[in-house]
Ligand SMILES: [Zn+2]
C-alpha cells in the first residue's frame with residue numbers, strides 16, 4: 001500500500017492510523033447503525049486490530065445488535081464523532097467509520113447489509129449487492145475473499 005489509512009474525530013482529540021488494507025467494507029442499514037449515526041446507515045471498513053494504532057481515548061457504548069451479537073461503538077467524548085466499532089462477529093478486526101478517514105474517498109463499500117431495514121429516504125448505492133439482514137457465514141467469507149483479491 002502507498003500510505004496508511006489515517007483519520008480521527010472532528011476536534012482532533014482522537015487520531016488513528018492503520019498500516020493494513022481493510023478485511024472488508026460495507027454499508028450497514030440496521031436500526032442500531034441508524035441510531036448511532038443519526039442518519040441512514042453506517043459506512044464502515046474493518047481493519048486488522050493488530051495493524052491499527054490509536055492516539056486518544058474513545059468512549060465505548062455497548063449494545064446487543066439486532067443480529068443478537070454484541071457490538072461496541074467508540075466515539076469521541078468531547079466532540080461526539082463516531083469512530084470505531086468492535087463487533088463480536090470479528091474479534092480480530094476493528095471497524096472504522098468511513099467518514100472519519102482523512103481521505104474518505106478511499107472507502108470502497110462491497111455490499112449493503114440489513115437492506116431490509118432501509119428507510120424510505122435512503123436510496124442506497126444502486127450498483128452494490130444487497131443482503132436483507134446480516135450476511136450468512138458463506139456470504140461473509142465471500143466478502144473477505146473479494147476484499148483480499150482487490151489488494
Ligand atoms: Zn473529538
Ligand SMILES: [Zn+2]
Nearest residue numbers: 028029030033
Ligand atoms: Zn448496523
